[in-house]
Amino acid sequence: MEAQKVVRIVAVLVAGAVAVCHAYRTVWDEPATTTGYGPDVLHLHGVHNVEFGDTEQELVRRGVLDPRQDLGCGPSLTNPTTVSAVFADRRLVLLWASPPVRTPEGITTGTPIDRVRAAYPEASTLTAPPGTHRYDGLLARRGDRAYLFLHDGHTVRKTVAGYADYVRRLFDEGFGTC
Secondary structure, three states: OHHHHHHHHHHHHHHHHHHHHHHHOOHHHOOOOOOOOOOOOOOOOEEOEEEEOOOOHHHHHHHOEEEEEEEEEEEEEEOOEEEEEEEEEOEEEEEEEEEOEEEEOOOOOOHHHHHHHOOOOEEEEEOOOOOOOOOOEEEEEEEOOOEEEEEEEOOOEEEEEEEEEHHHHHHOOOHOOO
């Protein structure tokens, strides 16, 4: 009988520990899902019904990618139209977004940098090389995905999301720029 009490006590303690650990998780810790976001939200899986890793051919077939290169920097999405796609090995690796598209935290072009730092306190500061005409950046990484907020020191000028390695290459080498 005494052994059963010990087993019950241990089970209650384990359940309590699991509950406490779960309670301290943050929204940033939660895996991003696409179901709760509207069409104008750029998240770490993509935007609307477009996800990182999708093939260019699949997106064209589904009618969500306009493959014409004469639209600016490359192919754009058909909805939202203010998002441009960057592919590597025929897979979607980066998305450049302009208003009204924003992150789940409401960050978009024109957002003050202080608000970006408050929304992404873990973001790394990236400094453009001296003598270049490039923007500095804030890199907010989670796992193999990241946001890059290019800014002029005051406000966000460009918002990019995608695979973290490609986001970093974009900043360091200019991968995926016009």
